[in-house]
Amino acid sequence: MVNEAQNNKHYHCPVEVTLDVIGGKWKPLILWQLRAEKLRFSGLKRSMQGISPKMLTKQLRELEGDGLVLREAYPEIPSRVEYSLTEFGKTVLPVLDALFEWGNGYLEREYILDKNEEVKTADGISH
Structure with missing residues (x-):
């Protein structure tokens, strides 16, 4: 049993730490979007339907604070900020x-189950 303290939190299991750092609705999706390229805030927002600017900012700050995301601000006018995975983030x-x-496997399973249900209800016979 692990009992490590990070950010004044006590964890009892490595899975608990993982879910705390990358869990939730948006963090895995942000990390997934950044897996192959740097993106600007607007690019992330556009690729993630339903996230508010406030929530995206919050999640990016948390990921940056945990060392998974790098925020690079360029001294230009207008200002330009890009986000990418850190080397640690790539892990x-x-x-x-x-x-x-x-x-993907779950979706395929559900598709097969749905198709079987359609066949069953179409002819009244279970196949």
């Missing part, structure tokens, strides 16, 4: 890849 990619694969 989460195998976790995201596993989530992608699991989700």
Whole structure:
């Protein structure tokens, strides 16, 4: 049993730490969007339907604070800010890849189950 304190939080399991750092509705999606390229705030916002600017800012700050995301501000007019994964942030990619694969398999399973249900209700016979 692990009992590490980080940010005044006590964790009892490594999975708990992982979910605290990258869990939630938006953080995995932000990390997924940044896996291949740097993006500006507007690019992230555009690629993530339903996230408010306030929530995107909050999540980016938390990911930056945890050392997964790098925020680069360029001294230009108008100002330009780009976000990317840090080297440490890239270590989460195998976790995201596993989530992608699991989700893909789940969707395929649901599609097959839905198709079987359609066949069953179409002819009244279970196949």
